[in-house]
Amino acid sequence: MTRLSGITPSGDIHLGNYLGAVRRWAAEAGPGDLYFVSDLHAMTLAHEPKRLRSGTRQLLAVMLAAGVPADSLFVQSDLVREHMALTWLLECTCTFGEAQRMIQFKEKGAGRESVRLSLLTYPVLMAADILLHGTEEVPVGEDQRQHVELARTLAQRFNSTYGEVFVVPRGVLPAAAARVRDLADPTRKMSKSSAEGNGVVYLLDPPEVVRRKFRRAVTDNLGEVRYDPEGQPGVANLLEILAACTGVTPERAAAGLGSYRELKEATAEAVLAELGPVRERTAELLADPAELDAVRAAGAELARERCGKRLDAALAAAGLG
Structure with a gap:
C-alpha cells in the first residue's frame, strides 16, 4: 500500500501543521508511504526565491526531526524532470474545462486582475505527483478531494487511451487530528498566511x-x-x-x-x-547543511528509482522516445 502526502512551503510551519499532519505522519508511516515537500506548488502565486528555498529546507528538517522516516521523504523539485515530464503528458490528457472547474482555482483567482497560468494547471501537477509514485491512497480533506478526483479521471483516461500504466488512486479522509484554530481569531484555522x-x-x-x-x-x-x-x-x-x-x-x-x-x-x-x-x-539539522543535504539527496535517489520505470512506461505508451 502506497500513501502519499505533501506539505507546501508557503510560509513558516506552525503548530497546526505539526499537530494536524507532520506528527501524524511520523506516528503512522507505513513501509510504502511517501511524504514530500511540494515546493513547486508554492510557485502558483508570487513568491520570494530565497524564502522558498529556506522554507523548503526548514520543512524537510522539521519532518526529519519529528520522526518521519528519511527513506520515505523527498523534495518535489529534486525530481523536477520526472514530475514535469509527467505533468506535460497529463496536461495533454486533461481538458481546459476540467482544470477551470477546480474550486481552488476559482477561489484563489477571484478578484485578481492577473492570475498565473500555473494556478490553473497546478492540479494537473498534483495529479502527476500522485500518479508518478504509484499512489493507491491519498489522505485529503474536503478542500483537496476534487483534485484527487481529477487524478483518478486522468489516470483512467490515459490508461484507456494508451494502455495500462497508472494505478488509479483513491482519496481517503485522514485520521482525526487536532483542530488548531488561530489564537487571535478562533473562528478560523491557524494558517501560514495569517496576517495576525x-x-x-x-x-x-x-x-x-x-x-x-x-x-x-x-x-x-x-x-x-x-x-x-x-x-x-x-x-x-x-x-x-x-x-x-x-x-x-x-x-x-x-x-x-x-x-x-x-x-x-x-x-x-x-x-x-x-x-x-x-x-x-x-x-541541529539546519545548522549542519551537509547532513541535511545527504538525507535530501538519498531521498531523491530513492524516489527517482521508485518512479523511473513508471515514467518510462508512460512516455513510451504516449509515443515518445
Missing part, C-alpha cells in the same frame, strides 16, 4: 514568544473553563491544543483548571514540551 502573527504559533518560535502568544489568546468573559466549541470557541481551542499535546480529551484537559490564566499557562507549557525536542533537532 500573534494568533499563529510557529514551530520555531522561541519559548518566550510562545508563552506571550498564549497569554494573549482570545477567550471570552464567561470565566468558566469548559469544553464548549460553539459557546466558547476560544477556550475550546486552547483545550483542544492542550489535549492534543497531553494525550487526553478536551473535557479531561479542562478538569482542575480554575481560570483562563491557568488554562493559557498550562497550554503554553504543554506546547513547549511537545515542540521542544523537535525544535532542537530541527535547529
Whole structure:
C-alpha cells in the first residue's frame, strides 16, 4: 500500500501543521508511504526565491526531526524532470474545462486582475505527483478531494487511451487530528498566511514568544473553563491544543483548571514540551547543511528509482522516445 502526502512551503510551519499532519505522519508511516515537500506548488502565486528555498529546507528538517522516516521523504523539485515530464503528458490528457472547474482555482483567482497560468494547471501537477509514485491512497480533506478526483479521471483516461500504466488512486479522509484554530481569531484555522502573527504559533518560535502568544489568546468573559466549541470557541481551542499535546480529551484537559490564566499557562507549557525536542533537532539539522543535504539527496535517489520505470512506461505508451 502506497500513501502519499505533501506539505507546501508557503510560509513558516506552525503548530497546526505539526499537530494536524507532520506528527501524524511520523506516528503512522507505513513501509510504502511517501511524504514530500511540494515546493513547486508554492510557485502558483508570487513568491520570494530565497524564502522558498529556506522554507523548503526548514520543512524537510522539521519532518526529519519529528520522526518521519528519511527513506520515505523527498523534495518535489529534486525530481523536477520526472514530475514535469509527467505533468506535460497529463496536461495533454486533461481538458481546459476540467482544470477551470477546480474550486481552488476559482477561489484563489477571484478578484485578481492577473492570475498565473500555473494556478490553473497546478492540479494537473498534483495529479502527476500522485500518479508518478504509484499512489493507491491519498489522505485529503474536503478542500483537496476534487483534485484527487481529477487524478483518478486522468489516470483512467490515459490508461484507456494508451494502455495500462497508472494505478488509479483513491482519496481517503485522514485520521482525526487536532483542530488548531488561530489564537487571535478562533473562528478560523491557524494558517501560514495569517496576517495576525500573534494568533499563529510557529514551530520555531522561541519559548518566550510562545508563552506571550498564549497569554494573549482570545477567550471570552464567561470565566468558566469548559469544553464548549460553539459557546466558547476560544477556550475550546486552547483545550483542544492542550489535549492534543497531553494525550487526553478536551473535557479531561479542562478538569482542575480554575481560570483562563491557568488554562493559557498550562497550554503554553504543554506546547513547549511537545515542540521542544523537535525544535532542537530541527535547529541541529539546519545548522549542519551537509547532513541535511545527504538525507535530501538519498531521498531523491530513492524516489527517482521508485518512479523511473513508471515514467518510462508512460512516455513510451504516449509515443515518445
